Amino acid sequence: MRDELLTVRCTSGSVQTDRSVGMGEGEKSAVSDGYERQLASAVAEIEDGATVGVGGYFQHRHPMAAVRELIRQNKRDLHLVAPLGGIECDLLIAAGAVRKLTFGFVSMDVYGQAPSFRKAVESGEIEVVEYGDLALMRALEAAERGLPWMPSRAWLGSDIEPFHPGEPVDMGNGEHLWRTPALRLDWAIVHAQAATPRGDCVLLGESYDTVMAKGAKHVLVTTERIVDSSEILEKWNGRTAARYFVDAVIEVPFGAHPTSCYPDYTQDALHLIEYIESASEGGIADYLSRYILEDEAAYQQAIDIGRRRDLQTRMQLARRVARQYR
């Protein structure tokens, strides 16, 4: 797929969005007739049973548009890798897309415990591999570097050994280290603040995104805006997280909603409350049909314009206030 890079700019008609904040105007030269179809064809490349790492963390900058598309396409038996999981992980589990979950932490934090994650694990419906955050980082770094394993000071003295890849190794000086085998992803999916058509990404407040992308066989990038490399050089001092080639770059404004995407919008607390209450009280089918099953344009239309403005206003206000405390 890398020979025919798929880059899609959003056409403004299909999405209501206030583009006056953040890094400035994205280019609007449309190269397609809307991103929904392109997002669908990029996600169609992800096969049932694939090992998929999803970027972002907690309720921040998850590639939610792509997650919703995975659900729409009724993907099954995924091995989901969620280092610091939130709604993206809970939603994929709720929709029945996940057979095996590799994770460091899964929570809906202020909103409560992740309801579908808990239910699926406690009933034995999905297989789990619990990592610590450091061991998972090292496992992904080993894949990135093409190494069979990496050492880390993880898990020593715990009860994890029968349930976790790798094992402690005696260093001969009274100290042990954990041998962490490489974890190779079939796909990494990340949502970037900005990306060039080639897939160089601006990723601010970065968790595992780059490490996952570098070690994965395939990479799908969604982004708030596609920009030229010259803009990356001028505005961001050339600071990008990249690998040389990615499979697809698709511009999806508000593509992280209901999670946040600094510097454009905060997380949508009221939507996250609605989700967790649906998922905890047997209403997940209603949530899925109300927001997800139709298409991404319908999702974006379902999010009230006033709500969008509020999320943008809060982010702008946060940025203004913060400057007083530097």
Added chain:
Amino acid sequence: MSSVSTDHDIADLMTVVLGREIEDRDVIHCGAFTPLVLCSGMWAMAHHAPQAVMLPISLTAARVFHPFPLSYSLLEGMTLENGVHYPMVDIFTHVEGVDGCQYEPVNPLQVDRTGNVNLSVVGDFAKPKVRGPGAAGVDVLTLMLHDKLILYVPRHGPRVLVDQVDFVTGVGNDPARRRAAGAATGGISKVVTNLGILEPGDDGILELTQVHPNVQIDAIVESTGFDLRVSDRLSTTPGPTEEEMAVLHRIDPLAVRRFEFMTAAQRRAALPDLLSRELEYFHSSV
């Protein structure tokens, strides 16, 4: 010295007690949804540790050098606008490497008499009775931090402070267990609860070293799921002073720290009001 404040609650006391642990030039970590920890760190930076560095991992991957007031919806933006972007991979390399991290309070699912921490499961691992959120950094922090890995417990009770944890996610202070595991460094330094403070004795067993003001020792012993030893150096926790409270009100004017003491349902019910109050508060501050 400023006199003890007569107007404070347990959220104020625990924030200040945690924050007093922070020294200047400490590296502070805040894990997932831990408003009390975040508040204690910002408070310490504003109060007595101006050169401390905070890594508010719960909000984003950044280093923060200057304290600012807490909120819920503005926090991530304020952190990234005010801090230095710092990818998680670098944070973890520092945790494991020489700079380490001096201060990270963790809220455990269970902690036992030797300080073993459980964030994983109650019951069978593959099909548990209760599935916890997961290790996050705890398996590593118990091996890394040399001075201040603190457990904090907003609701001290026998189901949290247990005789033996159902699952050891992070190893505690039992010297034999640590030696057998080749765990050369680390351990739990304190358990701060809403009733008092427990610290490991020489044998690694947690004992009661402080009671909070107006709390009876018997009540703490009864609320603990193991036979709690009372230290011969037992003292009463000094309450927050007027001066400490003044800084706390500046750092957390909307009392986000109190969310730590609510159930999830209570937090969801309280959030819409907080969201509108914080918009109002910060609009008037610019």
